[in-house]
Amino acid sequence: MQWISNIFQPQILALLIPVIAIIAIFGNKALKAHHEHLERMEKIRNGIDPDAE
Template sequence: MDWIAKVFQPQILALLIPVIAIIAIFGNKALKAHHQHLERMEKIRNGIDPDANE
């Protein structure tokens, strides 16, 4: 449990919070892109042209 005390030191948190935020933002964007890809593939399987709306 000593590692928890080390992590919650202000010096460590000042670096850890932005790093975690950046990783979370990129992870969220990757999941959204993957979901859009799956939706596009499903439209193609169902015979719908996904580019017809543009």
């Protein structure tokens, strides 16, 4: 349990919080792009031209 107290030191948190935020932002964008891709593929399967809009 020593590692938990080490993580909560201000020096570590100052580096850890921005890194986690950046990972979360890129993860969110990747999931959004994947969802949009799935919607586009479903439109194509249903015979709708997704570029016609």
